[in-house]
Amino acid sequence: MKMKDILIVGGYGAVGKTISKILSQKYPGKIIIAGRSQSKAAKAVQDLQDNTIRTLVLDINNVTNFSFLNTTALVIMCIDQLNTEFVEACIKMKVKYIDISANDDVLKNIESLNEIAISNNAGLVLSVGLAPGLSNLLVKHAANSLSNPTEARINVLLGLGEKHGSGAYKWTFDNIHSTYALQQNNKVVNVKSFTRPFKAVIDKRRTFYLFNFSDQYALMRTSDIPKIETRLAFDINIITRLLAFLRKTGITSLFNNKKVQNLLLPVFSKALFGTDKYGLNVEVSNGTQKHICTLEGHEEGLITAYVAAETASYILDNITANGVKHLHEIVSDIPLFLTKIKAYDESIKIRLT
Numbered sequence: 001m002k003m004k005d006i007l008i009v010g011g012y013g014a015v016g017k018t019i020s021k022i023l024s025q026k027y028p029g030k031i032i033i034a035g036r037s038q039s040k041a042a043k044a045v046q047d048l049q050d051n052t053i054r055t056l057v058l059d060i061n062n063v064t065n066f067s068f069l070n071t072t073a074l075v076i077m078c079i080d081q082l083n084t085e086f087v088e089a090c091i092k093m094k095v096k097y098i099d100i101s102a103n104d105d106v107l108k109n110i111e112s113l114n115e116i117a118i119s120n121n122a123g124l125v126l127s128v129g130l131a132p133g134l135s136n137l138l139v140k141h142a143a144n145s146l147s148n149p150t151e152a153r154i155n156v157l158l159g160l161g162e163k164h165g166s167g168a169y170k171w172t173f174d175n176i177h178s179t180y181a182l183q184q185n186n187k188v189v190n191v192k193s194f195t196r197p198f199k200a201v202i203d204k205r206r207t208f209y210l211f212n213f214s215d216q217y218a219l220m221r222t223s224d225i226p227k228i229e230t231r232l233a234f235d236i237n238i239i240t241r242l243l244a245f246l247r248k249t250g251i252t253s254l255f256n257n258k259k260v261q262n263l264l265l266p267v268f269s270k271a272l273f274g275t276d277k278y279g280l281n282v283e284v285s286n287g288t289q290k291h292i293c294t295l296e297g298h299e300e301g302l303i304t305a306y307v308a309a310e311t312a313s314y315i316l317d318n319i320t321a322n323g324v325k326h327l328h329e330i331v332s333d334i335p336l337f338l339t340k341i342k343a344y345d346e347s348i349k350i351r352l353t
Contacts, residue, residue, distance in 0.1 A: 003027065004071050006312065009034045009060060010078030012044035013165060015100065018305035019076060021048050022344070023312060030073075034058040060086045069093045074316060076308055077101070080167070084109050087124070091117050096315055097124040100308050102132060103171070104214035111221075114324040127326040128311050129304040131156045131230065132215035134295055135280050136328035137337065139219055139228070141352060142284035142291035154215060154230040155200040155208040155281040160239065160274025162300055169268050173261045175212045176243060177252040183220050184227045191229075194247035198231055202279035202296060208233040209244050218326045225284070235275050278303065295338075297348040306344040310337065 011033030024031045033041045034056040041055035066089045074096040090097045143149045178193045194209040208231035216230040233240045246252045278300040282293045331337045342348045
């Protein structure tokens with residue numbers, strides 16, 4: 001049977017373009033870059049120098065006709081949505097779905113469609129990227145090596161020298177001064193970002209601080225580990241320490257001010273300092289033993305695209321469970337999956353033992 005198309009929504013962004021490039025090589029003639037701007041989509045095709053890639057003008061928050069899904073095998077969502085209307089349409093039309101969102105509110109809204117997805121024999125995969133995504137896989141792998149794991153610490157390193165979209169910077173600014181609730185040991189605990197330092201090694205010993213990543217929530221909802229925390233450090237240690245100090249004084253509340261954010265966006269978007277390094281250090285313990293996994297590389301946007309592309313191949317080429325799942329719930333052979341990720345870039349360093 002002839003394979004249907006792969007629709008990449010937001011495919012003209014940096015991550016979407018890389019996903020399009022990779023998948024077009026494996027599924028030539030099947031890739032459609034979709035988004036509100038026809039000119040940006042056309043420019044992406046031109047940049048990729050691949051005239052087999054098609055474009056579609058699509059505003060996912062204002063769709064009146066979903067007939068294009070009749071010829072779609074898979075949707076890869078690279079932008080956050082205001083509601084679940086588009087996702088529900090994918091479910092009803094039995095279109096496979098991948099979302100690279102790191103916003104837990106978005107992910108929870110999609111999770112709420114699980115029963116509908118099961119009844120419609122539709123498969124959806126969330127938490128696809130670095131964190132969430134690979135961080136979830138490393139926690140699962142480490143936890144599988146221990147009996148009755150009691151705690152998981154996820155430490156994320158991000159480079160300030162890598163350029164991102166404005167949405168990514170705004171999300172970071174919004175969460176520098178956030179207070180959020182974690183379910184720990186059957187209790188709800190309110191914690192503050194950039195507090196509770198923890199030292200871990202990613203190329204060198206660094207101090208990481210609590211941060212509101214969605215991987216800790218997804219793992220809390222889908223695993224039996226009673227305590228899970230995610231922390232963040234930037235590649236420039238003095239910046240990380242400065243933010244922790246400002247958090248103590250309360251000055252970080254300024255990051256929530258939209259005028260301040262608008263002043264900072266041009267500075268960070270130019271990536272005038274720092275590197276493009278990223279990394280994960282995941283430690284799972286059971287009180288007497290611990291298992292540490294690490295992953296390091298360059299260009300976080302690229303690793304997100306690699307994970308999304310490999311996930312796409314995984315669910316297109318394998319029979320996976322229906323319903324709404326996170327990446328760690330569908331990947332059975334984690335070392336093999338990570339080996340395939342490393343094949344995209346041999347400079348990626350992965351240590352699982």
